[in-house]
Amino acid sequence: xxxxHAEIFSSLRIVMIDTLVxxxxxxxxxxxxxxxxxxxGQFKTVxxxxxxxxxxxxxxxxxxxxxxxxxxxxxxxxxxxxVLRTVVTMGDLVVQAAKRELPSGPATNLFLRELxxxxxxxxREVVAIFNDELEEQRAGVPSITPGEAKHAN
Amino acid sequence: MPTSxxxxxxxxxxxxxxxxxxxxxxRSENQDCIFVxxxxxxxxxxxxxxxxxxxxxxxxVARDVMVETIAQGxxxxxxxxxxxxxxxxxxxAVHLQARADRELHGMGTTVVALAMPRVNQALxxxxxxxxxxLLRKGRLRRLTADHTIVAELVSAGKLTPEQAIxxxxxxxxxxxxxGLQTTEVxxxxxxxxxxDRLLLCSDGLNGYATRNAIEQVLSxxxxxxxxxxxxxxxxxxxxxxxNISAVVVEIGRASSELPExxxxxxxxxxxxxRPLFMEVCRSMxxxxxxxxxxxxxxxxxxxxxxxxxxxxxxxxxxTTGIHIWTYADSLVKAWFERDGRYGPVxxxxxVLRAAALSVAKDVSRxxxxxxxxxxxxxxxxxxxxxxxxxxxxxxxxxxANETFASRRVTTDLPDATFANVATxxxxxxxxxxxxxxxxxxCLADGAGAAKEQLGGDxxxxxxxxxxxxxxxxxxxxxxxxxxxxxxxLYGTRLLTEQEIxxxxxxxxxxxxAHLAAVDALQxxxxxxxxxxxxxxxxxxxxxxxxxxxxxxxxxxxxDRLREMNASTSLMRARLERNEQHLAHFEVDIDTVEDLQS
Numbered sequence: 001x002x003x004x005h006a007e008i009f010s011s012l013r014i015v016m017i018d019t020l021v022x023x024x025x026x027x028x029x030x031x032x033x034x035x036x037x038x039x040x041g042q043f044k045t046v047x048x049x050x051x052x053x054x055x056x057x058x059x060x061x062x063x064x065x066x067x068x069x070x071x072x073x074x075x076x077x078x079x080x081x082x083v084l085r086t087v088v089t090m091g092d093l094v095v096q097a098a099k100r101e102l103p104s105g106p107a108t109n110l111f112l113r114e115l116x117x118x119x120x121x122x123x124r125e126v127v128a129i130f131n132d133e134l135e136e137q138r139a140g141v142p143s144i145t146p147g148e149a150k151h152a153n
Numbered sequence: 154m155p156t157s158x159x160x161x162x163x164x165x166x167x168x169x170x171x172x173x174x175x176x177x178x179x180r181s182e183n184q185d186c187i188f189v190x191x192x193x194x195x196x197x198x199x200x201x202x203x204x205x206x207x208x209x210x211x212x213x214v215a216r217d218v219m220v221e222t223i224a225q226g227x228x229x230x231x232x233x234x235x236x237x238x239x240x241x242x243x244x245x246a247v248h249l250q251a252r253a254d255r256e257l258h259g260m261g262t263t264v265v266a267l268a269m270p271r272v273n274q275a276l277x278x279x280x281x282x283x284x285x286x287l288l289r290k291g292r293l294r295r296l297t298a299d300h301t302i303v304a305e306l307v308s309a310g311k312l313t314p315e316q317a318i319x320x321x322x323x324x325x326x327x328x329x330x331x332g333l334q335t336t337e338v339x340x341x342x343x344x345x346x347x348x349d350r351l352l353l354c355s356d357g358l359n360g361y362a363t364r365n366a367i368e369q370v371l372s373x374x375x376x377x378x379x380x381x382x383x384x385x386x387x388x389x390x391x392x393x394x395x396n397i398s399a400v401v402v403e404i405g406r407a408s409s410e411l412p413e414x415x416x417x418x419x420x421x422x423x424x425x426x427r428p429l430f431m432e433v434c435r436s437m438x439x440x441x442x443x444x445x446x447x448x449x450x451x452x453x454x455x456x457x458x459x460x461x462x463x464x465x466x467x468x469x470x471x472t473t474g475i476h477i478w479t480y481a482d483s484l485v486k487a488w489f490e491r492d493g494r495y496g497p498v499x500x501x502x503x504v505l506r507a508a509a510l511s512v513a514k515d516v517s518r519x520x521x522x523x524x525x526x527x528x529x530x531x532x533x534x535x536x537x538x539x540x541x542x543x544x545x546x547x548x549x550x551x552x553a554n555e556t557f558a559s560r561r562v563t564t565d566l567p568d569a570t571f572a573n574v575a576t577x578x579x580x581x582x583x584x585x586x587x588x589x590x591x592x593x594x595c596l597a598d599g600a601g602a603a604k605e606q607l608g609g610d611x612x613x614x615x616x617x618x619x620x621x622x623x624x625x626x627x628x629x630x631x632x633x634x635x636x637x638x639x640x641x642l643y644g645t646r647l648l649t650e651q652e653i654x655x656x657x658x659x660x661x662x663x664x665x666a667h668l669a670a671v672d673a674l675q676x677x678x679x680x681x682x683x684x685x686x687x688x689x690x691x692x693x694x695x696x697x698x699x700x701x702x703x704x705x706x707x708x709x710x711x712d713r714l715r716e717m718n719a720s721t722s723l724m725r726a727r728l729e730r731n732e733q734h735l736a737h738f739e740v741d742i743d744t745v746e747d748l749q750s
Contacts, residue, residue: 023363026364027363079547079551080543080546080547080550081544081547084543085391085540088536088539092363093363093365106521106525109525109526113529116532117532123540124539127546128495130543130546131495131546133550134495134549134550137550137554138553
């Protein structure tokens, strides 16, 4: 079943990339500062990673893809909150593009469900990555206040 | 206000409308302005601009003039012409006021205005980048083209749409009301159908929400009132960086394919299986969640599971995620504010997801397609929950970053005790180090062994270094003694070489050999460590003292050189003056000779 979903996804690949590129201003303002060619390349990567996941759903692969994309977006200058919103919005745009392009019916609904499941898992991964970051930061912060530190010295 | 037979539809009561404007999350003042007159069939959204006070003044002046013009001209002008003239009159009034008041200079406003002479006819006038959309059969269509410089260049074929996206002036308006005495106004007419919804909005909405999200919210809201509320909430969730205004006009009842299915049957199917949902929650231990630890198990189950079930029902009914958002936000925010961790939150949402999907599975048994659609809707609502959790964690990261940064700044202050202590001390300790017989023997044996290893032409100098360091380490001689040893060494240099480098090399060679010899001795680890520490300090002290001697030795030469430089400069100045005198004399001689000849 996954393979048929992957095939449908593959047939919509260009439409999905175009949809993301057309909507890049709406996804996040930060994309407005990047060259269009670079944006298309990034979205192409995202769509291809989604396709790969539909071909063979692997949590490890999803984590790797999401963490790479998260790092990229943080590098562009997005805040963690914006990164999560961007990931969710991109997933939603892909779902909407599929809904727009495919004939309504049970088969399409099953395909849409796979995409939404993927989006949920991606969002969950982003949240987990941020939580890891938070825990690391909490561990790195001194457990005593500066005043106490002087006193200790 | 009297009704107008031209502007107002005689079926106005069949039209439902709502308008809302909000300052947003970042601005301190709302410069947007709206007008909704369902009886007249007249609706306006204006987005003022022009600095402090100017923007708000412009939009309000324009609104008042438009309303007045519509009221006065209804008997004179056809509806389309009347709408355009109202816009132009508004622009002229704003322009005149801007010229009259220096503080308001440069103010202006966008406008998108809708008049409905008949229930199935929409006349839309607009200037600037406020927009009109039409929702028909669940699909959102933009009706207006922004009046921006870039958009007009695209229309003129001078820019491609792709070039326009990245253009630096993408948001610069080419037209507004008030910028000029007269303004060109675009007018369009749309034939409306039953169940259409029209949306007028400022860029505070379409700039902070995707078109798909607007489509979803607009098609999913039960009423125009609900739609405007949800749209403003949507823009705020998108950042809310500008004032947000939305006017929604509904002709009959709006609908869309999937949302309608979910609304009519999915929400009911969900609610009818509430007992199943709650039972799964209970069996998975939701009642003992740490997030509701202060409540009894039954109350916790009701709070966490029952509230979620109700929020989900309301969102399914309206095909929005707002109730789930509110549910998750209130719960998660309070938890993280109490320094709660992510683990229990994740467990909570895992339980809710499992229970929700069990409901979808149960629905699938009787209607597979509905079950799939319900699962899609449930997952989308759960994604909203993830966004809330992620947003809250992001806030915590921000706070942790700020805290960490402030603490680093504080601990890096110069009064920190370690900041003023040299990494490698060059002075011996003032108080004698307790050296026992074993350490003394160790130092003596080490010095002897090192001297045996060191031969060659420079052995006298190397032996002198080892003796000085040994003496310092075993007797803890003071600074004066180390200076004397350094002067002796400097004399050794004079006997062997006329340069300082061989002595510097010798200091390093002797130090390494000395420490290696002590380290190789068969003594107790404590004695060896104490001896090595004392020797390391002694060699450093010797080096320090030698450096001072070398600097002192070189000082007279430096001073003499400085004096010679000063004398040379003085002589050069005198020479220049003499040369100038000589030149004058030569000129004078030439002049005399000329006179004589």
